Amino acid sequence: MTPIKRIGILTGGGDAPGLNAVIRAVVKTAWNNGIGVVGLEDSYDGLLEFDRSRIIAPRDVTGILRLGGTILGTINTGNPFDSVVQTSDGPRPYGERVIDMFHKMGLDALVAIGGDGTLAIGHQFCLRGIPLVGVPKTIDNDIVGTTNTFGFDTAVAFATDAIDRLHTTAEAHHRIMIVEVMGRHAGWIALYAGVAGGADAILIPEIPFDIDIVTDRLRARDKWGAKFSIVVVAEGAYPKGGTVTLQEAASKTHVERLGGIGAQLCPAIAELTKKETRNVVLGHLQRGGAPTSFDRVLATRFGGKAVELIMQRQFGTMVAWDPPDIISRPLEECVGKTKTVPMDFDLLLTARSLGITFGD
């Protein structure tokens, strides 16, 4: 067996705090084991041309542990296997070009850090002979096979801080504040930040809501003397019998963009409760800034484990957190699915027992 001498690393999909921490861990661990690292720019696009990559040495990752974003750049597009790309050698099918360039660049393996889209594409490349290990990332925490993805804790911490700030102004004005958080079709961020921030209603995609049940709860608070309320709504939440609110429908090149449910709820809640109601969308602020210490540690553990798996030639796998251990799982068991909040999840049940309504 020829030893692994040179690996590529890429980041794909929406950025998440902790991406740079993974890159740093991979680079340091690899170099300490005599393996060189090539950083590929903008996800798999970094394998389209020679000038879209660079050697990354330990000195290049010094100081990036605490930085949000990704030093490699990232893109969030649909399935590249359908497309033909213009290259310096003429038009080529995307997948063929990537595989060809992987070999021409003298790479022995690839570390792909990304969400379900990036990992599913990575799985396809694996099936076509590219030795690859995946690292799961997303603030949404919706990847099957790992208890947490890095980025999630940072997003929850930011959203909790925002809810704390909204609490004081809500109380001062006796208002209802609606806080729309990200998460795509999973309610993890809304559930965790809602509970941590002391929300009165949490609306998640897993539980289609009834607006009358939500406002009954808010009116009841008014009667008790709590003249303000906080409603946390996940961008993917929708009313019973209704549909998800979209900013933009899916296209051939991009996935759908969710968002706007908070703005829709705002006048309806104001009307039904007769209370001043305001809507705040946290949006991409949830993805920015420094990763929490939890995410830095998880990202570092993921990066170290990814190199270990490559050295053991355990390709077609994804690193995962199965507390307290970092393990590996076959990519095929994890991709193409969404990890949503189970109805018997203890935090959901605890929230219910505290009197938080989910609108059902």
Ligand code: F6P
């Ligand atoms: O998957 C991460 C995420 O931030 C989702 O929570 C959100 O729906 C989506 O990405 C936003 O994507 P974009 O940055 O392309 O608008």
